[in-house]
Amino acid sequence: MSINERPALSDLISSNLGYPRIGGNREWKKALERFWNGSIDESELHSEMKRLRLEHLSKQQDKGIDLIPVGDFSYYDHMLDTSVMFGLVPERFNYRPAGPVPLSVYFGIARGQKGATASEMTKWLNTNYHYIVPELANAAPVLTENKPLQAYREAKQELGIEGKPVLIGPYSFVALSKGYDRKDLATIVRSFLPLYTRVLSELAAEGVQWVQIDEPVLTTLFPAEDLDIIQEAYETLTQAAPALNIMLQTYFGSLEHYKHLSTLPVQGLGLDFVHDDGENLQHVLQHGFPAGKTLGAGVVDGRNIWRSDLKAVAALLSQLAEQTSPTQLIVQPSCSLLHVPVSLEAEQKLDIELVHALAFADEKLEEIAALTAALGERNPSALAQVEQSADAVARFNSSAARVQTATDMAALLAKEPQSRSVPFAQRRAIQQDKLKLPPLPTTTIGSFPQTAEIRKARLQYRKGEWSAEQYRTFIQQQIKEWIDIQEEIGIDVLVHGEFERTDMVEFFGEKLKGFAFTQNGWVQSYGSRCVKPPIIYGDVLFDQPMTVEETAFAQSLTSKPVKGMLTGPVTILNWSFERNDIPRSQVALQLALALRAEVEALEQAGIGMIQVDEPAIREGLPLKKEQQQAYLDWAVQAFLVTTATVEPATQIHTHMCYSEFQHMIQSISDMDADVISIETSRSHGELIVSFEDQVYDKGIGLGVYDIHSPRIPDVAEMLSMIQRALRVLPSDLFWVNPDCGLKTRTKEESIAALRQMVLAAQAARDALAVSN
Template sequence: MWKHNLGFPRIGINRELKKASELYWSNNIDCNQLFEIGRKIRFQNWNFQINSGLDLITCNDFSFYDHVLDLSFLMGVIPKIYLDPKFNNFIDLYFSMARGYQDNEWDIKAMEMTKWFNTNYHYIVPEFTKDQKFFINSNKIFSEIDELNNILNSSDKIKPVLIGPVTYLYLGKEKDESFHKMDLIDKITFFYIDLIKKLVKTGIKWIQLDEPILSLDLSDLEKKSFKYSYEKIYDVFSNLDIKILLTTYFGGLLDNISILKNIIDRIHAIHIDLIEDPNQLDEILSLIKKSETILSLGIVDGRNIWKNRYSNSIRNIKKVINSIGMDRLMISPNCSLLHVPIDLDKEKSIHIDIKNKMSFAKQKIDELSDLEKIIKGERSILLKNSYLVDKLDQSNIIHNKKVKNEYSDFQEKDIKRKSSFSIRQKKQQKRFNLPLFPTTTIGSFPQTKELRSLRNKFKKKELSKNRYEKEIKKLISYVIKKQEDLNLDVLVHGEFERNDMVEFFSDKLNGILSTKHGWVQSYGSRCVKPPIIYGDVSRTDDMTTNWICYAQSKTNKFVKGMLTGPVTILKWSFVRDDQPIFKTAYQIAWAIRDEVLSLERSGIKIIQIDEPALREGLPLKKKNWNYYFNWSINAFRIASSGVKDDTQIHTHMCYSEFNDIIEEISELDADVITIENSRSNMDLLKIFSNFSYPNEIGPGVYDIHSPRIPTKEEIFKLIQESSNLLPIRNIWINPDCGLKTRKWKEVFKSIKNMTEAAKLARIKLSD
């Protein structure tokens, strides 16, 4: 039985990569210093996995920004626009693709970014041309093999990982409509063959090719592409001393079992995800039983932080051993551990009963060793695991009878606004009297080093509550005045009291806890600390009302109340695994509803309930969509439907593919929805236009994930294009996301250009 891992977090145990990247971007360290920090993180990760007893050590899972971008860079899939500036080195070209680039001579936008399947990780979308060429453009993968070889003194245990050819094409987009990206399967397959040949020369014995799209609903063309690509790869390498491990995760294989039947004799090992789909094991076993294919079981949860229930895993391990033997068995986490924090041992303040049921990346690697020991007869490990897991499941720490009885369901009246949108819109227009193309922001303003230090001192009790609140009020007053000076129409309070849009609320709700060091990468240097929903969720007091009301007291303009929606709190947290997920969603929704009504009673008439995670929560298989939408839409409507007609509900969604779910987005019945639009070149807005989306919409007119400052002219052009697609009266003007990661100088210039463009639009585009 082999123990291995599909990938390890790359941010560093103390977020060293985030800090180093941001220092490099601000010209405070040079590229050699950045590379050295990356090398230290890799060595730290490898040494831990070696010492934990893994039989294969994965490399090429490290990235300075994004592993999909790394592969694009490796294959030379670099849009021509990024090749024009004279960058000093490859890393500047690489970062320009992810973040854009702007100086006195060059002004280049960042590439499009979207969610990695149904996770909160974002990847940079590859761009393909009809005459696309693939060639080895980077030696990163070879360098990592050399580094790891120097530690191991043997290449036999090294397993480099690459996204597989079919998934990579699937993740990208065509730059024009004259071809289909799968038309490139021949070219890319021969690139992989050439690359693998060079990798074989390094002496490695294993290569991991990730093909998570096998968990999706695939077209005939995509199925044919799989068959073609892996037949070609096998034909070249079948007689060589190299094993291809084809990995799938985020779902089961059974709906695509025909693909596996076609290629099962042409791969050396197949990895399946038994966390997301435990029911697939029997059929997969029957398929591979007569072959020589090795089976890798993904039995440790790489996307949640709960301890593995060893009794279930041992049952599956024994089933495989009895069927095909221990020599053909591998065990690992179900997916890369990129999606969980690194080390639970750093958490010192979590209740011991809860902590005893938890497991971070390091602990999950150790769980593999525990499972091997149990198989070898160490039954005490199994008994201890069962005791710790069962103890919390039965504890009063997680169960609240009142919450279960009152907040885990709803009646029809709880999920409907009093009147239709057409009636509400008239009442709201009369109340607010906003101009055409009203301007606003998504909510947050820059979170500076000084602000983070202020919050940290307060948290450590080095600063009194009175002093802390005075400082936060100063910032709110400052940003209200700045927004007025910039001529924004609807203002926000800036969210200076909030560390994160989910963590802030988790700290104020019962049944949820926050970690101190549980950082997870979202994109690039952006890291978040997902809260842990361990029990029944409830609200006991106001969470935001005092701060929003203070901001409103400083202006005659309307200030938005800013809340995070129930689905996003759920999806951006690690969720309890002892009850159906919809029950937890409804509990959170009722808590947010109470806060919405508190804001309304306090005179706040525009309230934004952000749901950027609604799309990412969508099951990968369409057959499961109805169930998801039934509870997710109901959860949003529980939170939002208790207000009066003239209270305006906004929601925000970013970097989502809306093509297949536009009807469901409409069913949310938010008065205003704001979306990302600047990176996708109006593609998302066209979906809303073709659907004739009935409510108001704010298509983001500039990309906040890039440091470049958009010009007034380009923003006006986007507004103009929007007005050709949507009713003018329904269009809002806003950035495409919150501004917390940006610098004040960038923000002020960008918003000024945005409000000036809106002014111009009112003159040139009004009826």
């Protein structure tokens, strides 16, 4: 049935859930970094941030969005915003909230400051966005300011926009926080309800029509006993502001306990119909949708960059309308558009066939507006957009780019080794005999500072202003300088520094087949850190060696071992915009086979240590428990396919960071890396507790300092971290390293911190020698 044959949904309206903060040219990032380095003052920062906020709101208004979110804009992170709005400043910052929290404290919580470590940073559900984890230990919540109300007033006064304030819901906020016993969750949620009721009451008094309360944890497998406190919370909020329409918004999957949660006393329920594996639709078809309640239908993908087939989406919306009514339906993205680039407007170099298959944030807003107009007003232009989108998607999916070399992965892998030739215990003896490393060997994670000089040289080379030989000479000079620095500091296992690499995923994607790259496709990862994910559009294939030249050169400069550095297959997958026409597991295995060729090339060049980083392996873990083991199985398989063919004497390392790893220790062990390094300093060593109950029998380094903070910890602090780990981990398997690569730090910060780290390692060795 065509759109014209379906009943018109004349009362359909459009909505957005959140817009990218960074600006079309990363103006947000640049303003923050100018403020942090002292180039602009606080008033100038506020002025630039306001300009960006209003520009983003105007753009959504111009695109025809009816319900425009306000309050989704942040100076760093929306969870941090909620924390300071409720006065949650950790005690170590020595600040007792009495009104709005100053920027110095706000950024201190995020980045650390002298005498106070930053709060933990971890992945936002299963995305590559990182949030600052609220700390509830000894917390006494107090409302310092009504941020959603301020955002609403600004949009109305400046632009005449009747905005939809956005805030994190009480259940998700507490569930995603730390510093309390899980059995006390209901009590803690109750302690926040008076603050939420005040926020909502003030919004209602201002005349706000709709408020979006995000509860993403409701799509995870949360305990059924929490339903009581969720029910209580929303009864309380609704009673406090009965005139206010609450849209309870969920995303990243299907709703757990649909029958119960769909009857909560709220006026709207937002569901993700893209990343739900069809389950939300089945819930609605099987159980219906409550009469009188509005369904926020998340039908445009807010997490990936592929254009929607709007004919298929229109059919889905019509199906949903049959279970509700046009007056109960809102067209919106599956989640905030924070996770996709801003606009396709700057993409002048991509293949035109690929461009026609893409949609960034602005284009997704156009899709939402077109669907609303096509199904409602029967607008001819919108109807044409719907038809064009279906044709473009079909044309690209049938193109040579996607079907040229389709492979039966199961048959291919059946012929390939997927485990090391000898077990770890035997490999360890062989490797130690060859390497003769001291106890508690020191190393770094891979990258060294990417200075302005390095970035300028890379740009000159890319523009053709430098020859390949000029650029090679420059990179070799950087490598030699840092090999010398590492040797002088006394680090045991060295790295070449990755000066030739823009980004740990983009670099490899540029050298493999099946990838495309944007000019301006930036997204926020954490704080001001933005990444430009490559696009995996077709089959991934190895072309030629990617890292051998620089690594072999570094090794020629020293008698100490130099690690080869690769990004692992699952991280490349999770940090790319992957194709959506074949299973993710198949893309991961294509990547694994391509990277295996690089591992073998490094080994053949005489590199005896190879690090295959998988920092993003945890973030791809499905939110549903029943789907997690299957993901872990193919993720582990992909790592083993990458590394299994090396000789026993070749030591395989890997690295993971900024996620919750406590429940996947066994899968990490199954990866069979000889050494793994995991972030622990920002979580204040909490992962160490996991090893009190779970045995880890391979080499391991738990990061002893936080590289994302400019703060340099002293020797005693690092030594304390090492000694705490050694209470539960064998000293003969333990390594000492930073949390992550040093790309974002300055040269001076890096050298100072590494000196302290080496001194801490030596002090720990001395203590071991005495105890033995």
